Amino acid sequence: MQNQLLGKLKNYALSPTNLPGRFITNLFHRMWYRSPDTWRKNTFLGRRILQCPFDLHLYQEIIFKTKPSFILQTGVKWGGSILYFASLLDLINADPSAIVIGVDITLPTTVKDDLIHPRIRLIEGSSTASQTIEQIKMLLPASKGLVSLDSDHSQKHVSAELQLYCEFVEIGSYLVVEDTNINGHPVARLSGPGPFEAVENFLKTDNRFIRDNSLWQRNFFSFHQYGWLKRIN
Numbered sequence: 001m002q003n004q005l006l007g008k009l010k011n012y013a014l015s016p017t018n019l020p021g022r023f024i025t026n027l028f029h030r031m032w033y034r035s036p037d038t039w040r041k042n043t044f045l046g047r048r049i050l051q052c053p054f055d056l057h058l059y060q061e062i063i064f065k066t067k068p069s070f071i072l073q074t075g076v077k078w079g080g081s082i083l084y085f086a087s088l089l090d091l092i093n094a095d096p097s098a099i100v101i102g103v104d105i106t107l108p109t110t111v112k113d114d115l116i117h118p119r120i121r122l123i124e125g126s127s128t129a130s131q132t133i134e135q136i137k138m139l140l141p142a143s144k145g146l147v148s149l150d151s152d153h154s155q156k157h158v159s160a161e162l163q164l165y166c167e168f169v170e171i172g173s174y175l176v177v178e179d180t181n182i183n184g185h186p187v188a189r190l191s192g193p194g195p196f197e198a199v200e201n202f203l204k205t206d207n208r209f210i211r212d213n214s215l216w217q218r219n220f221f222s223f224h225q226y227g228w229l230k231r232i233n
């Protein structure tokens with residue numbers, strides 16, 4: 001009887017879509033997110049990068065597959081992600097015109113002075129300000145590419161960004177809305193409506209984008225789960 005039960009358990013595949021799998025994954029996700037020693041301490045080539053490595057791996061897959069003409073990210077902070085994107089473009093031998101644009105409301109001197117790479121362009125200003133959008137348009141080598149939103153995580157701000165930045169996404173490429181895991185999805189329960197809620201509303205009105213959940217679900221969780229939006233038309 002005991003052996004039969006053990007046999008059944010062995011064959012039971014835990015997955016991020018069934019209840020026990022979801023429960024365990026969420027527990028681990030919360031523990032990993034809360035720890036002061038995980039994403040808060042991650043660095044890329046010595047530069048702080050506030051990311052979960054699973055997500056960096058997904059960016060790598062997308063960049064290799066879609067070969068974007070540019071990568072645009074709002075929210076630079078210490079610049080780890082910007083440098084990571086620029087390095088990946090180097091690794092895939094992208095054309096020198098393929099640049100990475102980083103937008104942040106405040107760029108620390110260390111970033112302004114030290115984040116030097118032939119592909120990187122930085123803009124200081126709010127991501128939703130009209131001057132910022134104008135500056136972006138002047139820098140872009142092509143009209144469409146890959147976009148990642150990682151600035152102010154309030155629902156209001158992310159919704160405004162989604163309206164402005166969705167136009168920069170190439171068909172077949174991605175609009176990555178970062179940190180959709182906050183406000184209890186499943187971490188930071190008390191943070192208030194944020195990226196997840198902004199995505200929910202955005203998808204109700206814009207049918208050019210779909211959630212590509214299969215992209216991240218094979219790794220069980222993502223800090224940007226349900227926020228990897230693929231442009232399909």
Ligand SMILES: C[S@@+](CC[C@H](N)C(=O)[O-])C[C@H]1O[C@@H](n2cnc3c(N)ncnc32)[C@H](O)[C@@H]1O
Pocket residue numbers: 048049050051073074075076077078079080081103104105106125126127128150151152157
């Ligand atoms: C989560 S951090 C970005 C982390 C970075 N993308 C990384 O992967 O390491 C968020 C950044 O957004 C910036 N920010 C906040 N409000 C903003 C706004 N309205 N426009 C542009 N940047 C903003 C902050 O200054 C901060 O540097």
